Amino acid sequence: MVRSIADRAFLPTRGLLEEVGDMVVLTGRTILSALRPPYPYGGELVSQFLFVLRLVWFPLLITTVAISYGAPGIQAANFLRLAGALDRLGGFFVLAAIREIGPLITSTVVAGIAGTAITADLGARKIREELDALQVLGVDPVKNLVVPRFLSLMMVTALFDLFALLFGLFGGILAAVVNGQPLGPFWATFFANTTTVDLWGSVLKSMIFGAVIAIVCCYKGMTASGGAEGVGRAVNQAVVITFLANGTFNYIFTQMLLATHPNILVIK
Amino acid sequence: MATRQQHRPSGHQGEAEFQWHTGVHHPTGVPDAIEFIKVYKAFGANHVLQGLDLGLPEGRISMILGPSGTGKSVCIKHMVGLMYPDEGDVLIEGQSVPSLPDDELFEMRKKFGVLFQDGALFGSLNLYDNVAFPLRQHTEKGEDEIQEIVMRRLHEVGLGDAIAKMPNELSGGMRKRAGFARALVLDPKIVLFDEPDSGLDPVRTALLCELIKEVHAENGGTYVVITHDIMSARRVAEHIAVLWRGRIVESGPTAELLESENAFVRQFLSGESHGPLGMD
Numbered sequence: 041m042v043r044s045i046a047d048r049a050f051l052p053t054r055g056l057l058e059e060v061g062d063m064v065v066l067t068g069r070t071i072l073s074a075l076r077p078p079y080p081y082g083g084e085l086v087s088q089f090l091f092v093l094r095l096v097w098f099p100l101l102i103t104t105v106a107i108s109y110g111a112p113g114i115q116a117a118n119f120l121r122l123a124g125a126l127d128r129l130g131g132f133f134v135l136a137a138i139r140e141i142g143p144l145i146t147s148t149v150v151a152g153i154a155g156t157a158i159t160a161d162l163g164a165r166k167i168r169e170e171l172d173a174l175q176v177l178g179v180d181p182v183k184n185l186v187v188p189r190f191l192s193l194m195m196v197t198a199l200f201d202l203f204a205l206l207f208g209l210f211g212g213i214l215a216a217v218v219n220g221q222p223l224g225p226f227w228a229t230f231f232a233n234t235t236t237v238d239l240w241g242s243v244l245k246s247m248i249f250g251a252v253i254a255i256v257c258c259y260k261g262m263t264a265s266g267g268a269e270g271v272g273r274a275v276n277q278a279v280v281i282t283f284l285a286n287g288t289f290n291y292i293f294t295q296m297l298l299a300t301h302p303n304i305l306v307i308k
Numbered sequence: 309m310a311t312r313q314q315h316r317p318s319g320h321q322g323e324a325e326f327q328w329h330t331g332v333h334h335p336t337g338v339p340d341a342i343e344f345i346k347v348y349k350a351f352g353a354n355h356v357l358q359g360l361d362l363g364l365p366e367g368r369i370s371m372i373l374g375p376s377g378t379g380k381s382v383c384i385k386h387m388v389g390l391m392y393p394d395e396g397d398v399l400i401e402g403q404s405v406p407s408l409p410d411d412e413l414f415e416m417r418k419k420f421g422v423l424f425q426d427g428a429l430f431g432s433l434n435l436y437d438n439v440a441f442p443l444r445q446h447t448e449k450g451e452d453e454i455q456e457i458v459m460r461r462l463h464e465v466g467l468g469d470a471i472a473k474m475p476n477e478l479s480g481g482m483r484k485r486a487g488f489a490r491a492l493v494l495d496p497k498i499v500l501f502d503e504p505d506s507g508l509d510p511v512r513t514a515l516l517c518e519l520i521k522e523v524h525a526e527n528g529g530t531y532v533v534i535t536h537d538i539m540s541a542r543r544v545a546e547h548i549a550v551l552w553r554g555r556i557v558e559s560g561p562t563a564e565l566l567e568s569e570n571a572f573v574r575q576f577l578s579g580e581s582h583g584p585l586g587m588d
Binding site for chain 2: 164165168169170172173174175176177178179180
């Protein structure tokens with residue numbers, strides 16, 4: 041009885057820790073494989089980069105504008121109008137769009153669209169034994185499949201972060217205009233509060249989000265089992281783990297950024 | 309490599325579930341190209357290989373026969389280093405696979421051609437490029453020479469007219485034949501077939517078996533076929549190893565296995581419902 045309860049509590053935890061350990065090992069192998077010659081993954085890198093770009097840009101555009109206009113835009117504008125400080129909306133958008141919403145929406149949309157596609161693709165190849173065939177033919181799947189996805193997702197999420205910042209700001213401008221606010225004060229408070237730390241922090245955070253998405257989604261795809269149902273399960277798990285991992289990383293990164301750059305806490 | 313002994317007791321002979329596992333190995337007179345030595349492999353609580361002792365002779369067509377879910381495909385993955393044993397050793401021409409470092413393992417795999425269950429063709433490449441893939445990956449041959457080899461192999465398996473087709477445009481039988489052509493393209497010393505008859509109708513299974521025999525007669529090498537189809541075994545095999553519950557029940561030249569007194573072997577090779585093998 042005690043053993044059964046202990047097993048029910050302990051075994052899933054052990055399984056989870058083993059998976060996390062495997063993903064850490066995969067990260068290490070991916071970085072080593074990316075750096076160590078030869079570099080056969082150039083073509084696949086470009087193709088993955090363009091693939092993600094093509095799939096993600098439009099959904100990201102719509103999501104960023106809608107969420108920025110809807111959440112910090114309308115909600116914050118209502119609140120600031122009550123306080124008679126609608127001109128602070130620009131300053132608030134530094135916090136909302138650059139530091140948080142830009143990277144988080146980018147990672148969510150990239151994970152939901154490109155990450156799931158990667159897991160489904162690799163999962164299907166695993167089920168069809170293509171990955172085994174590659175290994176038997178002397179092709180290292182980490183170097184040839186994981187590395188290009190890892191690098192392309194890092195690059196593309198960093199670029200998309202800038203894209204999301206622009207369209208996030210557009211949502212803020214829209215909110216200011218709808219509330220009858222001239223744009224001069226919006227820009228004034230926006231630029232008064234923006235620092236280069238905010239910008240590189242946002243891009244770096246997004247880049248690491250991309251790395252997490254690539255590792256989790258590749259791992260889940262390459263370890264899929266149980267036929268079509270198993271691939272579906274792997275996709276679902278990949279998305280859940282990516283959101284959890286990126287949410288946790290976001291908290292740690294934000295704390296570290298604020299601790300090492302306390303000046304960005306000061307509202308000007 | 310020494311010829312294996314006549315009798316190989318397999319660990320826990322007293323256990324009731326292994327009462328039919330006599331471990332008898334009828335001598336073949338040739339050294340073993342592939343050897344499993346007391347191999348154990350488990351996936352969680354599922355113990356797939358339970359002290360597997362197996363030798364497959366060089367230059368012959370060997371068949372590993374056994375009921376579904378008894379660890380046959382796991383054996384193939386151990387041979388090419390896609391899986392490692394929890395205990396025991398796997399030797400390929402005397403070389404221990406689990407102790408090979410990655411670069412030597414990739415080198416060792418060049419000895420192998422593998423036909424996976426569904427062909428395992430790369431979905432993004434057409435038939436020609438699939439078969440040319442190993443040549444482009446591992447050799448310095450020019451495109452003209454590659455074309456000559458690929459077309460020869462594709463004609464050999466009867467797919468010379470389908471080179472531009474994508475894998476999803478091929479039938480199950482065509483995918484297997486294409487996988488066979490790709491497995492042969494580097495002239496491997498050892499060719500492994502993972503259930504080549506699965507999903508095929510009896511006529512196409514017979515044709516594929518004929519093809520395996522013809523290609524072996526022409527090229528030689530050690531062929532290992534994993535199957536649970538008795539007819540395929542009777543048609544193709546020169547050597548049979550019967551696998552059940554992760555251990556070899558009995559193995560040896562086909563003629564001797566077909567005359568075996570072992571009740572399990574007799575039941576399995578004759579496909580009868582009465583005998584030690586039930587639905588469990």
